[in-house]
Amino acid sequence: MQSFAAPAEALVAAMTAAAAAEPDRAVAFQGAPGANSHVAAAQAFPEGLPLPCFDFADAIDAVKEGRADCAVIPIENSLHGRVADMHFLLPESGLVITGEHFLPIRHALMALGPIDDIRQAMSHPQALGQCRHWLKARRIEPIAYPDTAGAAARVAELGDPTVAALAPPAAAALYGLELLATDIADADHNMTRFVTLARGGRPATGEGPWMTTLIFEVRNVPAALYKAMGGFATNGVNMTKLESYQRGGSFAATEFMADVDGRPGDPNFDHAIEELGFHSKWLRVLGTYRQARARG
Numbered sequence: 001m002q003s004f005a006a007p008a009e010a011l012v013a014a015m016t017a018a019a020a021a022e023p024d025r026a027v028a029f030q031g032a033p034g035a036n037s038h039v040a041a042a043q044a045f046p047e048g049l050p051l052p053c054f055d056f057a058d059a060i061d062a063v064k065e066g067r068a069d070c071a072v073i074p075i076e077n078s079l080h081g082r083v084a085d086m087h088f089l090l091p092e093s094g095l096v097i098t099g100e101h102f103l104p105i106r107h108a109l110m111a112l113g114p115i116d117d118i119r120q121a122m123s124h125p126q127a128l129g130q131c132r133h134w135l136k137a138r139r140i141e142p143i144a145y146p147d148t149a150g151a152a153a154r155v156a157e158l159g160d161p162t163v164a165a166l167a168p169p170a171a172a173a174l175y176g177l178e179l180l181a182t183d184i185a186d187a188d189h190n191m192t193r194f195v196t197l198a199r200g201g202r203p204a205t206g207e208g209p210w211m212t213t214l215i216f217e218v219r220n221v222p223a224a225l226y227k228a229m230g231g232f233a234t235n236g237v238n239m240t241k242l243e244s245y246q247r248g249g250s251f252a253a254t255e256f257m258a259d260v261d262g263r264p265g266d267p268n269f270d271h272a273i274e275e276l277g278f279h280s281k282w283l284r285v286l287g288t289y290r291q292a293r294a295r296g
Contacts, residue, residue, distance in 0.1 A: 004054065007175045008032040008153035012052050019051040019068065026051045026068035028059040031124075031147030034171035036105060038149065040194045041072040044101040055146055056085065060093045063197060070198040072101065078191040080129040087215075087245045087257050090197075090286060097213050097287025099196035107131055107185050108169040110152055110177040113161025118180070122151040123166035126192075131166055133186045140164070152177055196289075204288045210263040211240075211291045216276060216283040217255045224279055225256075231275025235268040237261060240295045261295065263288045 004012050011033040019026035027048035029037035041050045051068050053059040062068040075090075076082045090097070107127055111118055120141045121128070128135070128142040135142055143163075145151040151165040156175040164180065165171070172179045195213075204210055218224040232239050241259040262269035264285070277283045 004032050004052075004150060005153035005157040007156040008052075008150060011174065015050055015052055019049045022049055023067055024069050025049045026062070028053050028062040028068035028071040030054075030056045030059045030073065032150035032153050032171075034149035034152065034168060034174045035147045036103060036149075036168055036192065037072060037074060037147070037194070039168060039170075040074070040101050040103045040192070043103065044072055044099070044194070044196065045070075054150075056089055060089060060095060060197065063095055063199060064093070066199075070098065070196050071095075072194050072196055074126070074192050075195050076193050077105070077126055077130065078189055079185065079187055080126050082243060083126060087243065087255075088247070090195075090257075091215050091284065093197065095197040095199060096201040097195045097289055098198045098202045099289045100211070100292045101194045101196070102292055103192050103194060105130065105185060105190040105192050106169065106183055107148075107166050107190075108172065108179055109164050109166060109181040109184060110169075110172040110179050111155060111161065111164035112159065112177060115164075115180040117162050118164045119162040121164045121166050122155060124148050124151070127166045130185045130190055134184045149174070195287075201287060202289070204263040204265075204290075206290075208263070209261065209291045209294050210288060211295075212260045212263055212269070212288045213257070213286040214260065214273075214284060215255060215257050215286060216280040218280050228276050228279035231272040232260070234275075235272045237268050237272040238295070 027041045027045045028051045029041040031037045059071045063071045074083045122143040122145045124147050125144045148167040149171040152167040152171040152175045155165040238261040243257045244254050
C-alpha cells in the first residue's frame with residue numbers, strides 16, 4: 001500500500017480522524033492536503049470535511065465503503081485533456097455523478113533551495129504536462145508523482161535543494177518550502193473540471209441548465225456512430241463532449257463517453273437517447289446534474 005510522504009502524514013491523520021467522526025460530511029479527494037483536488041473539494045462543499053486519499057481508486061472506495069458521503073474527482077483539464085484512467089474508473093465505480101465544479105489552476109514552483117539550483121521538478125503528470133514548456137525552457141527535468149501537494153511533501157522529505165515541486169501556492173507554507181515562481185502554466189486559461197461522485201443520484205428537479213453524462217458502445221457496422229448521433233441533431237439536443245476509448249486491447253470495440261445538455265424527462269432529450277440506444281450495443285447514464293457553468 002502506497003502512503004504519503006512523512007511531512008504530510010500528520011495533516012492526513014488529523015483530517016482522516018475528523019472525517020471518520022462524521023462520515024456524512026466527509027468529502028474524499030485524491031492527493032495530500034493542499035492539492036488542487038483539496039481546494040476544489042473545499043470550494044464545492046464549504047461545510048464538508050475533506051478526506052485525503054492517496055489515489056483515485058482510494059477516493060472512490062472511501063465513498064463506496066461509506067467512509068465519505070461523496071468524492072470530488074478531476075475529470076478533464078483545458079490544457080492537458082482528460083485525466084488518465086477516469087474513463088475506466090468512473091463506469092466501474094458504480095457511483096453516480098451528482099455535480100461538477102470548475103477550478104482555475106495556478107501552479108507554483110517550490111523548493112528548499114534557490115531557483116537557479118533546481119534540476120528536477122516533481123508533480124502529478126497533469127501538472128507537469130500543463131507546465132512542460134516552462135520547464136523545458138529552464139532545463140528542469142519533470143518527475144511524475146501521484147499528486148501535486150504530495151510532491152511538495154516529498155520534496156520537503158528529500159531535503160534536496162535541487163529538487164522542486166509543482167503544486168498550488170498554499171502547499172509551500174504547509175510543507176515548509178520556499179515559493180520560487182507562481183502562475184507558471186503554459187496558458188492563462190488553465191482550468192480543471194471536477195465531478196462529484198456519490199453512492200446515489202440526486203433528483204434532477206428545479207432550475208437548470210442540466211447536464212447528463214453517459215457512456216455507450218455503438219454497433220460494429222458502417223456509419224454506426226453517425227446514425228447514433230443523428231437523434232441529437234434532429235431533436236436539437238446539444239452534445240458538449242464526445243470522447244472515444246478502447247477497452248480490453250481489442251482495437252475493435254470502441255466505447256464513448258459523452259456530456260449532453262438536458263435531463264431524462266425532457267421530451268427532446270428522451271427522443272435523442274432512445275435513438276442513440278437503438279444504434280448502440282449498450283448505453284449507461286453515469287449521472288444527471290446541474291451545470292456549474294452554462295456551455296456555449
